[in-house]
Amino acid sequence: MKRVVLYTQKKCPHCDTAKHYLDQQKVKYRLCSVNEPRGSKELASIGGRGVPTLKIGDQVLRGFSVAGFEKMYRD
DSSP states (O other): OOOEEEEEOTTOHHHHHHHHHHHHTTOOOEEEETTSHHHHHHHHHTTOOSSSEEEETTEEEESOOHHHHHHHHHO
């Protein structure tokens, strides 16, 4: 399985949706808050500007959609 990192921030309903989906599917992931300087820097290093952003293996998914996640995660 591919490594998954979920970049989020506080009070983001779309981030909560992504977290809930990953938990429901029992996908192991690392949560990275962009409210922390380290998280913000890490997101910028992969070219991300908004949240939620997911890093799935070597690919980056900006925003969250089940179809987009499944395609990157399963391929």
